[in-house]
Amino acid sequence: MNTLSYGLLAFLAREPGSGYDVMLKIQPFWQAKHSQIYPLLAQMEENELLTSLWIKQSEKPDKKIYSITDSGIRKLKEWMYMPLPDPVTRDELSMKTFCMWMTDRDNAIEIVESRKAYFSRRLESFHKMLQNIPEEKRGFGNREFYDYILIQKGIFNATAGQDWCKWVLGMLREQQAKESPVQSV
Structure with missing residues (x-):
């Protein structure tokens, strides 16, 4: 299986x-x-x-x-009780990031923006799920405890992904601003 x-x-x-x-x-x-x-x-x-x-x-x-x-x-x-294997990572964003030197900055920004939007949708979805778990059911021994910790894992992962996107976008836009010609008035 x-x-x-x-x-x-x-x-x-x-x-x-x-x-x-x-x-x-x-x-x-x-x-x-x-x-x-x-x-x-x-x-x-x-x-x-x-x-x-x-x-x-x-x-x-x-x-x-x-x-x-x-x-x-x-x-x-x-x-x-079976040993937990190492996680499998298959993320197209990682592969496209590896190739970003082959595209223009606007496309690179669009790629990262689209993933940032994805993480925002994921966070919204996880927060909605979290609202369905009462505080008193978030302790060990309750079936909902396991839902709670799994949803929190999703929140942590989506937050980290969103933070990474913001960091990359900040660098791309900062470099873009430095390369733009200064407008004289």
């Missing part, structure tokens, strides 16, 4: 849901597409880690709801 499979099990261990529901819940923490999620759900159902039932809906297509099985819970618990 891959990491995404375990992530899907983790969300379904909390509550049953459709593939679409699980995709929406996992998106803030792990980027995955429908084309990845649905085959994994089918495979885990075939391996008896999940069960499903169809819900009839009026005016909408029927919906398949997945639930984790006892075997799925055992598999998820086993995974929790």
Whole structure:
């Protein structure tokens, strides 16, 4: 099983849901597409880690709801004791930054501005999630504690990314100002 499979099990261990529901819940923490999620759900159902039932809906297509099985819970618990691998970094901004010497400053600024805007949207999303966790549930032992610390991790990462973007933009704009001809009045 891959990491995404375990992530899907983790969300379904909390509550049953459709593939679409699980995709929406996992998106803030792990980027995955429908084309990845649905085959994994089918495979885990075939391996008896999940069960499903169809819900009839009026005016909408029927919906398949997945639930984790006892075997799925055992598999998820086993995974929790596996060594944690080093994180995988795949960030197109890093690759474009490596090549920024090949573009003009305005494009470089646009690239970094677009990522800064992304971090702003992420921060807004994480802060909204945080509002849904009552203060009294933010302590060890509560299920919400783990949501709380994971959301905080997202906030720290997005803040660091936003700070980096601001730093780079400051340098690019400072150099741009120095190179601009002085206007005489």
